[in-house]
Amino acid sequence: xxRRRGGAGNDPADLARRLGTLLTELQLSEIEASVxxxxxxxxxxxxxxxxxxxxxxxxxxxxxxxxxEPTVGAITIEAPMxxxxxxxxSPGAEPYVREGDVxxxxxxxxxxxxxxxxxxxxxxxxxxIQKILVENGQAVEFGQPLFLLER
Amino acid sequence: MFHKLLIAxxxxxxxxxxxxxxxxxxxxxxxxxRADRHTLPVMLADEAICIGPDDPRASYLNIPAIISAAExxxxxxxxxxxxxxxENPAFADICRSCTILFIxxxxxxxRLMGDKAQARQxxxxxxVPVVPGSEQPLKDGDEVLEVADRIGYPVIFKAAAGGxxxxxxxxxxxxxxxxxxxxxxxxxxxxxxxxxxxxxxxxEIARHVEVQVLGDRHGSRVHLGERDCTVQRRxxxxxxxxxAPRLSAETRAGLYRAALAAAATVNYVSAGTVEFxxxxxxxxxxxxxxxxxxxxxxxxxxxxxxxxxxxxxRIAAGESLGYGQxxxxxxxxxxxxxxxxxxxxxxxxxxxxxxxxxxxxGFGVRVDSHLMAPYAVPPFYDSLLAKIIxxxxxxxxxxxxxxxxxxxxxxxxxxxxVPFHQKLLGDPAFVEGRFTSADAARxxx
Numbered sequence: 111x112x113r114r115r116g117g118a119g120n121d122p123a124d125l126a127r128r129l130g131t132l133l134t135e136l137q138l139s140e141i142e143a144s145v146x147x148x149x150x151x152x153x154x155x156x157x158x159x160x161x162x163x164x165x166x167x168x169x170x171x172x173x174x175x176x177x178x179e180p181t182v183g184a185i186t187i188e189a190p191m192x193x194x195x196x197x198x199x200s201p202g203a204e205p206y207v208r209e210g211d212v213x214x215x216x217x218x219x220x221x222x223x224x225x226x227x228x229x230x231x232x233x234x235x236x237x238x239i240q241k242i243l244v245e246n247g248q249a250v251e252f253g254q255p256l257f258l259l260e261r
Numbered sequence: 262m263f264h265k266l267l268i269a270x271x272x273x274x275x276x277x278x279x280x281x282x283x284x285x286x287x288x289x290x291x292x293x294x295r296a297d298r299h300t301l302p303v304m305l306a307d308e309a310i311c312i313g314p315d316d317p318r319a320s321y322l323n324i325p326a327i328i329s330a331a332e333x334x335x336x337x338x339x340x341x342x343x344x345x346x347x348e349n350p351a352f353a354d355i356c357r358s359c360t361i362l363f364i365x366x367x368x369x370x371x372r373l374m375g376d377k378a379q380a381r382q383x384x385x386x387x388x389v390p391v392v393p394g395s396e397q398p399l400k401d402g403d404e405v406l407e408v409a410d411r412i413g414y415p416v417i418f419k420a421a422a423g424g425x426x427x428x429x430x431x432x433x434x435x436x437x438x439x440x441x442x443x444x445x446x447x448x449x450x451x452x453x454x455x456x457x458x459x460x461x462x463x464x465e466i467a468r469h470v471e472v473q474v475l476g477d478r479h480g481s482r483v484h485l486g487e488r489d490c491t492v493q494r495r496x497x498x499x500x501x502x503x504x505a506p507r508l509s510a511e512t513r514a515g516l517y518r519a520a521l522a523a524a525a526t527v528n529y530v531s532a533g534t535v536e537f538x539x540x541x542x543x544x545x546x547x548x549x550x551x552x553x554x555x556x557x558x559x560x561x562x563x564x565x566x567x568x569x570x571x572x573x574x575r576i577a578a579g580e581s582l583g584y585g586q587x588x589x590x591x592x593x594x595x596x597x598x599x600x601x602x603x604x605x606x607x608x609x610x611x612x613x614x615x616x617x618x619x620x621x622x623g624f625g626v627r628v629d630s631h632l633m634a635p636y637a638v639p640p641f642y643d644s645l646l647a648k649i650i651x652x653x654x655x656x657x658x659x660x661x662x663x664x665x666x667x668x669x670x671x672x673x674x675x676x677x678x679v680p681f682h683q684k685l686l687g688d689p690a691f692v693e694g695r696f697t698s699a700d701a702a703r704x705x706x
Contacts, residue, residue: 112309192312192329224329225359249333251311252326253295 111251185235187257189250193224197246205246207257211239219257222250237261262578263337263362267292268306269327270342271642273631274554275302278340281570290334292327294320296639301631308334315641321345324352331361338362338577340570344643347553348375364577366552370527374550378421378459384523384547392538392546394461402439405460409438412462418442420449421457428452429496431463467538467698469493470505470545472520473561475572476530481582484517485561485569486591490536491696492685494608494704499678500685501557502596503564505539506656506694512543523550531576532558532569541697556599559629559650563595593652594659598682600630600647600672602638605681612640617673621666625652625659638675646677656694660686 189195197205197220206218213219215236222229237259244256266282267290268275275291279302282289291306296315303309310330313320320326322345331339339361341347353368365371374380378398385391395408398421409416409432418441420428430445432438442458450456468491476482489505490498505513520535527550534555536548558569567589572582602611618634630647638646649666653659664686667679685704690696 111311112303192310192326192333194333225325225332227325249310251330252313252320253311 111249111254183261184240185237185259185261186255187219187231187233187259189222189252189254189256190231191222191224191229192251193222193229193249195244195246195248195250195256196221196223196228197242199228207239207242209239209242213237213239213259231256233257233259235259235261262287262575262580264288265290265334265336266338266340266364266574267327267331267334267336268302268340268342269321270340270345270347271297271300271302271321271631272645273629273648274342274556276305276631277629278342278570279306281568281574284568285571285574287574290330290336292321292330294641296641300636301633310334315639317345317641321642324349324355328355328359328361332359336361338364338574340364340574341553343553343556348551350375362577364531364573366527366529366531366533370529370533371552373527374552376421377419377423377549378457380549381459381547383526384519384550387522387526389519389523389547390545392461392464392548395459398457398459399442402442405438405442406435408460409435412460415463415465417461417463418445418458419461420445420453420455421459422453422455423449427496464538464540464546465699467491467540468505468696469498469536469548469698470508470516470539471534471536471551471555472516473558473569474520474524474529474533474535475567475569475576475582476524476528476533477576477582478530478579479581481585482521482524482529483582483584483586483589484520485565485567485589487513487516488534488557488560490557491698491701492691492704493698493701498557498599499601500596500598500682501560502594502656502659503560504591504594508539509543512539512545516545519545519547523547532573556645556648557597559627559648560595560597563627563650563652564591564593565589566592593654594656595650595652596659596663597648597650598663598667599645599678600649600670600682601644601678602646602675603644603678604676605678610640610644611676612638612644613675614638615646615672615674617671619669619671620647621649621669623666623669625662626650626666627652632672635674646672646675660692 213233216232218230219233220231240260241258265288268278269292279289289306290308291302292310292312293303294313294315312326312330313323346352348371350368350372353363356363381391393412399405415433418430428449430441432441445458446456470487470489472487473485486503487505488501488503490501492500523535532554534551537545539545562569604611615634615636618632620628627650632646651659651662651666653662667683670679685691690700
């Protein structure tokens, strides 16, 4: 989502998103940019096509059986709808997940409120929450990255 | 006046709405699909929000996503543009129940005029002439034959819920009536979710003339003249002009009266268009009322100097028109050519990448377009790329000016309708203002 005024131009997540779009569109394998004191570098994971920030554990050629496990990397959980992002079921409640938590496939990660309906957003995969990319109460658009997960 | 408006549309009309909003001091939010995220309206709006994937059913037709987008961006009004949700009464109702202002007429007016058979009955009761045909949707093959025999062949079958040239079938002889009816029914059921079909006499040689009306919430209603939209292929308009050539003063005045009478039947508020067929003797018949801004609205804007989108917004905000029929003036002659991304011979859509775009300019030329280069024409939406509108002090000048404008126009990378228009502007029937639906049939792809 883009807001002309008061925009989060120096927000790392925002910058990463924009770079991610460019990376895909220009079909690059790697891209780096800095805005102010924020510097972001992205590279495309070789097999899954998902974007992985370089500070994520980069899949190294493992001596272990290569065929059994898919390449390890960060998975992005995107907003499946437009709405307001909430980390907890109700204002005073504990958040569904925190950074560092290990989640199972199908576990509820957050709520997106759209037209007064609270939609529970489940994790499509299991993994560890590496980063929560949006703030509680923030408006999110369709396709906006919400979480980075490590497999 | 409200402060923020969400545009639930794309392409040139989204840009068109942004322009009027900016002049009115209203902030804009463009709700867009994923495919449209790098388009001109998204760049030029104050805000943009992605509401869904490429498929319009999950984005531009996704009512919950659009309402939610308006809520999170705190937009107070939604402009639906044309197509998509513009003539969906349920959407207008939902906007109202969410206290979002819908820029357009009432849901009731959309509903009444959206049902073609019902609209026909309503306007007929108000004294507006309609094409001879069935009063009710046809029930079965026996009734089809009975009605068609009574009104005489050729006849045209139309889906009650159809529009924009879709869901129609012409039948020239009794032998093929029943099978054509069955085919039309199943097509209508698939395309519009309703298999209701009615039957009309098909007026073979006719002109398609529509009247622009504008009404406010305080009971004022004016017409802004007519547009001749006879140049069509497969019932899709390609060129529109105003005033309509070779129309008698009597027919013209009759059309205006009939259009205002039709609009009055549903207490019409906002901009709307009443469409008629005009036969060679000057008799005219109501076809339908379009309860939205139309693609060809700039023709009327150039002619009258009235910004129709601005008027729609002012009216929705409760302002009064502030002028009467006598204050509406028109100047010269205006022609619009639609530049679509399609093969000019076969008329099949030509999606692809626009590598160069040079719009025409100069005196008396307006271009409404979301094109930029490079631009990938997405295959998910309609193929309209640009509208070129020219004004001249008379029709001959306007034709010369349009020829000149088309000569300047450069669109590289996709095939367009530019060559079609160049050919048309040299067609004797068109140049002499004698173009009819029979000529339009020559242009069918």
